[in-house]
Amino acid sequence: xxxxxxxxxxxxxxxxxxxxxxxxxxxxxxxxxxxxxxxxxxxxxxxxxxxxxxxxxxxxxxxxxxxxxxxxxxxxxxxxxxxxxxxxxxxxxxxxxxxxxxxxxxxxxxxxxxxxxxxxxxxxxxxxxxxxxxxxxxxxxxxxxxxxxxxxxxxxxxxxxxxxxxxxxxxxxxxxxxxxxxxxxxxxxxxxxxxxxxxxxxxxxxxxxxxxxxxxxxxxxxxxxxxxxxxxxxxxxxxx
Numbered sequence: 001x002x003x004x005x006x007x008x009x010x011x012x013x014x015x016x017x018x019x020x021x022x023x024x025x026x027x028x029x030x031x032x033x034x035x036x037x038x039x040x041x042x043x044x045x046x047x048x049x050x051x052x053x054x055x056x057x058x059x060x061x062x063x064x065x066x067x068x069x070x071x072x073x074x075x076x077x078x079x080x081x082x083x084x085x086x087x088x089x090x091x092x093x094x095x096x097x098x099x100x101x102x103x104x105x106x107x108x109x110x111x112x113x114x115x116x117x118x119x120x121x122x123x124x125x126x127x128x129x130x131x132x133x134x135x136x137x138x139x140x141x142x143x144x145x146x147x148x149x150x151x152x153x154x155x156x157x158x159x160x161x162x163x164x165x166x167x168x169x170x171x172x173x174x175x176x177x178x179x180x181x182x183x184x185x186x187x188x189x190x191x192x193x194x195x196x197x198x199x200x201x202x203x204x205x206x207x208x209x210x211x212x213x214x215x216x217x218x219x220x221x222x223x224x225x226x227x228x229x230x231x232x233x234x235x236x237x238x239x240x
Contacts, residue, residue: 047068047069047070048070048071048072049070049071050072051071051072051073051074051077051230052074052226052227052228053074053077053197053226053229053230054077054078054226055077055080055197056073056077056078056079056080057083058083058086059232059234060230060232060233061083062233068092069091069092070092070093070094070095071087071092071093071095072095072097073094073095073097074097076096077096079094108158108159108160108224108228109135109158109159109160110128110134110135110136110159110160110161110162110220111138111153111159111162112124112128112136112137112138112161112162112164112220113138113139113146113147113149113150113161113162113163113164114137114138114139114140114164115139115140115141115143115163115164115165116164116165116166116208117141118166119164119208121137121164124216124217124220125137127213128217128220128221131217133220133221133224134224143163143165143167143170144174146163146171147163147174147175147178147181148178150163150175150181150203151179151180151181154180154202154203155179155180158228160203160223160224160228161175161203161204162186162203162204162206162216162220163175163203163204163205164208164216165205165206165207165208166207166208166209167207168185168186168205168206168207169185169205171183171205172184172185172205175203175205180202181203182199182201182202182203182231182239183202183203183204184199184201184203184204185204185205185206186204186205186216188211188218189215189219189222192204192219192222192223193222193226196223196226196229197226199232199239200229200230200232200235201223202229204220204223206219
């Protein structure tokens with residue numbers, strides 16, 4: 001792999017992390033390479049690696065099985081030049097398929113933990129249901145109990161968490177002490193998307209009083225639509 005490809009890989013990751021969104025033009029150009037994949041993620045054959053991230057970098061390919069012959073990414077995903085070079089070197093085909101991402105999302109659920117007697121989560125839950133986001137509501141007066149229960153649910157798989165509290169810093173500290181939990185602070189949808197992608201996040205801690213109902217809904221939607229997120233390879237030793 002050339003130094004130029006490595007440099008571009010690094011720059012793309014940094015820029016996209018700042019923007020929190022993929023450039024649509026590049027995605028459309030890439031999508032012409034192969035027809036959309038018809039198979040769902042859970043129906044993918046053993047020679048296929050299915051990713052759900054909107055930005056695909058070399059970190060997501062590290063440690064993957066040598067028998068992989070097809071890399072399947074969602075329609076509109078950005079694949080860095082370094083990844084393309086690596087795929088060509090190993091003879092791995094690149095395919096785009098919306099079905100893979102939809103199947104992954106369908107298997108994921110958002111658990112909303114309301115840790116505040118002053119907050120009414122009913123309007124938020126109604127907005128999420130209207131948008132098609134599967135969400136369950138839990139309530140607790142104790143952040144320790146809430147984050148412990150959320151960590152246990154995440155450990156069983158198929159769940160990401162939204163913690164609504166007036167003490168988001170405490171929620172972050174408590175959640176991130178639990179194995180497998182990668183919690184980030186919810187400051188707004190674009191920032192949340194970038195932060196979740198950067199660490200493979202599966203929990204958002206939000207101060208509901210500092211955000212509008214629409215902002216909280218947007219962040220919950222970002223949490224859901226990008227899930228499940230893999231922990232970046234370079235951070236696995238510390239965060240996985």
